[in-house]
Amino acid sequence: xxxxxxxxxxxxxxxxxxxxxxxxxxxxxxxxxxxxxxxxxxxxxxxxxxxxxxxxxxxxxxxxxxxxxxxxxxxxxxxxxxxxxxxxxxxxxxxxxxxxxxxxxxxxxxxxxxxxxxxxxxxxxxxxxxxxxxxxxxxxxxxxxxxxxxxxxxxxxxxxxxxxxxxxxxxxxxxxxxxxxxxxxxxxxxxxxxxxxxxxxxxxxxxxxxxxxxxxxxxxxxxxxxxxxxxxxxxxxxxxxxxxxxxxxxxxxxxxxxxxxxxxxxxxxxxxxxxxxxxxxxxxxxxxxxxxxxxxxxxxxxxxxxxxxxxxxxxxxxxxxxxxxxxxxxxxxxxxxxxxxxxxxxxxxxxxxxxxxxxxxxxxxxxxxxxxxxxxxxxxxxxxxxxxxxxxxxxxxxxxxxxxxxxxxxxxxxxxxxxxxxxx
Ligand code: AMP
Ligand code: GLY
Numbered sequence: 001x002x003x004x005x006x007x008x009x010x011x012x013x014x015x016x017x018x019x020x021x022x023x024x025x026x027x028x029x030x031x032x033x034x035x036x037x038x039x040x041x042x043x044x045x046x047x048x049x050x051x052x053x054x055x056x057x058x059x060x061x062x063x064x065x066x067x068x069x070x071x072x073x074x075x076x077x078x079x080x081x082x083x084x085x086x087x088x089x090x091x092x093x094x095x096x097x098x099x100x101x102x103x104x105x106x107x108x109x110x111x112x113x114x115x116x117x118x119x120x121x122x123x124x125x126x127x128x129x130x131x132x133x134x135x136x137x138x139x140x141x142x143x144x145x146x147x148x149x150x151x152x153x154x155x156x157x158x159x160x161x162x163x164x165x166x167x168x169x170x171x172x173x174x175x176x177x178x179x180x181x182x183x184x185x186x187x188x189x190x191x192x193x194x195x196x197x198x199x200x201x202x203x204x205x206x207x208x209x210x211x212x213x214x215x216x217x218x219x220x221x222x223x224x225x226x227x228x229x230x231x232x233x234x235x236x237x238x239x240x241x242x243x244x245x246x247x248x249x250x251x252x253x254x255x256x257x258x259x260x261x262x263x264x265x266x267x268x269x270x271x272x273x274x275x276x277x278x279x280x281x282x283x284x285x286x287x288x289x290x291x292x293x294x295x296x297x298x299x300x301x302x303x304x305x306x307x308x309x310x311x312x313x314x315x316x317x318x319x320x321x322x323x324x325x326x327x328x329x330x331x332x333x334x335x336x337x338x339x340x341x342x343x344x345x346x347x348x349x350x351x352x353x354x355x356x357x358x359x360x361x362x363x364x365x366x367x368x369x370x371x372x373x374x375x376x377x378x379x380x381x382x383x384x385x386x387x388x389x390x391x392x393x394x395x396x397x398x399x400x401x402x403x404x405x406x407x408x409x410x411x412x413x414x415x416x417x418x419x420x421x422x423x424x
Contacts, residue, residue: 007068008034013294036363051081059085069290077094100147103283106283145181205269230328230416231330239275245272253268269289300323326387327394329398360386364382395421
């Protein structure tokens with residue numbers, strides 16, 4: 001079977017790497033891909049949101065399964081379009097992807113189906129939003145309704161900061177139409193975890209738990225990023241909490257979406273806040289997490305093509321996931337300046353040496369070929385991912401390989417996985 005993976009980040013490299021292991025796969029294309037992906041798949045110069053060109057390509061090449069990595073094409077309805085053309089595709093349709101594409105839709109759905117989440121109010125009028133903010137106490141969280149590449153959330157420590165955020169989104173229109181509606185919500189304390197599951201709209205088949213490291217600096221300090229590293233499993237999600245998440249979050253959400261006429265097929269990702277044994281939903285994503293996909297797919301032993309086909313055909317109840325019991329850790333190497341301004345085109349050294357390390361895979365996120373050299377081409381550049389007998393072992397292996405690699409301005413956190421150790 002020929003496969004097309006849509007996207008160009010570390011998540012897509014991990015998907016290509018995992019799909020390559022399936023005995024059913026004869027060829028993999030990736031659009032647009034990156035330098036690392038080009039070693040495993042044929043990269044095609046079509047953008048991830050160029051839906052018609054992607055469908056034409058899949059038809060021309062006789063692609064048997066297209067896997068969508070990022071949220072933007074899902075929100076634009078790439079799955080609906082592919083289905084209309086008779087193409088098999090993994091991911092939720094546009095109406096179900098609204099769960100990530102509109103925070104107002106998501107919050108209203110959670111409220112309607114009594115799924116635990118932060119208190120909130122939504123606004124289309126800036127003056128009303130500012131008036132509401134004045135009556136609250138800080139900290140307070142202000143979010144754009146629509147997608148803003150992870151930048152549409154401000155955790156305001158003061159009322160003044162919350163007002164600045166409202167003005168940034170609604171007056172300055174920093175994220176365009178995405179900010180024409182905002183959600184203002186209660187600040188939740190606790191520890192975050194990522195809970196990802198496959199679902200065919202009925203059966204919910206959870207992947208192992210994982211935890212991202214959103215902040216740029218060690219100790220979770222500084223501004224949020226797309227994610228500076230991840231590990232799996234996340235010991236903060238105990239067995240009892242796992243049951244709680246399935247019963248109070250995942251199953252009711254999937255049921256609720258179906259009842260609303262938006263049956264969900266694909267990977268459903270709940271971003272959770274856990275505090276004193278109580279779970280609340282921070283967000284839903286309609287796709288694999290990045291970087292969570294890297295440590296998760298490294299632990300998955302089951303053939304990913306089999307799972308994805310079962311999702312598409314609505315027979316996920318027939319599948320069980322075989323998971324490597326060993327923990328995995330992914331250290332993200334980023335460009336200096338990220339998540340602010342950074343430069344592309346820096347030559348990356350040490351990739352071959354790092355690649356020789358046992359139990360390590362260097363997933364590429366923002367890289368490109370420049371002649372014979374691999375250069376940086378994005379804020380998050382690499383995700384060095386290791387599997388070990390213990391979390392400590394996996395951390396050690398990941399950092400040893402990371403230390404082989406460098407470029408001008410390269411930056412990474414030194415404490416990925418430490419929270420898992422502290423908990424033991
Ligand atoms: P979101 O995209 O909604 O998950 O928000 C991105 C990040 O902002 C989350 O991973 C949290 O770190 C933080 N965040 C969002 N909502 C809240 C909240 N209600 N309370 C505390 N932190 C939040
Ligand atoms: N790691 C966070 C995300 O994928 O949205």
